[in-house]
Amino acid sequence: MFRGQFAHTIDAKGRVSLPARFRDGLVAQGDPRFILTPALFDPCLHLYPMRAWEELEEKIAGLPSFDPNIVRFRRLYLSAALECELDKAGRVLVPPALRERVGLAKDALWAGMGRTVELWAQERWDAALALSDDERVAFERAVMEQIRV
Template identity: 35%
Template sequence: MFRSQYDCKLDPKGRLVLPAKIKAAIPEANGTTLMLRMAEDRCLALYPMVEYKKLENKIKALSIHNPEQRLLQRSFFNSVVDVELDSTGRLLIPKVYQAYAGLEKEVVVVGNGGRIEFWSQENYSKNIIVDPADLSGLMEKHLI
């Protein structure tokens, strides 16, 4: 389970060091390969292999004969790339992915359950509830 928010930096080559707590939460059985996806709200989603496989299986189960489902499959698989975590906990974010998410030097790394999200600070601030009262209201609406 990934959680919390971290302020990180991209180096000039586009490499990002995962925070130690995030790296420690990646299952050891995962190995060094992670899956990076262009995700909702112009963020990037990083998945350990076990979480990615759950999502991939759902996408693969869609019907190739249904135009909307076929479009979803094509678009999903086109938006995913595998990335390698090196021995220092760094991964290289491809330039096209950096551009999609508007990532420059400063990157907000957010644990979101089964995935890790990478955000530009500006975009992240538009996609988060800041006021705890507003969060409580939504929790009451959707969880109770």
């Protein structure tokens, strides 16, 4: 499981270090490879360990091929997926097109999301989490009701 938030800097070549805790999580799953793909609803990248990505691909392969929403999903999510490995320094090279798509320039934030990880531009992460007190209370209540806590 991937947990926690870690701020990192993207270098001039577009490389960013994956936090050691997340690297260890990949190694523990038996395959150091992973997938980076743009999120559909947020300005961030999703990182899937290879096994989790393959499970997702299997589920998607079983969906109707002629459903326009499924076709569009495949085009938006699957076709943008990039198989990656870390370099010897524990960094991933994020291609310019992916960096531009989600606004990654210098300050980045890795966010553990359980089975996956998100990579955000720090300022977009901060904006996404900015809620008024009333919004936060309403949000927390709605989520807690869903998970019955």
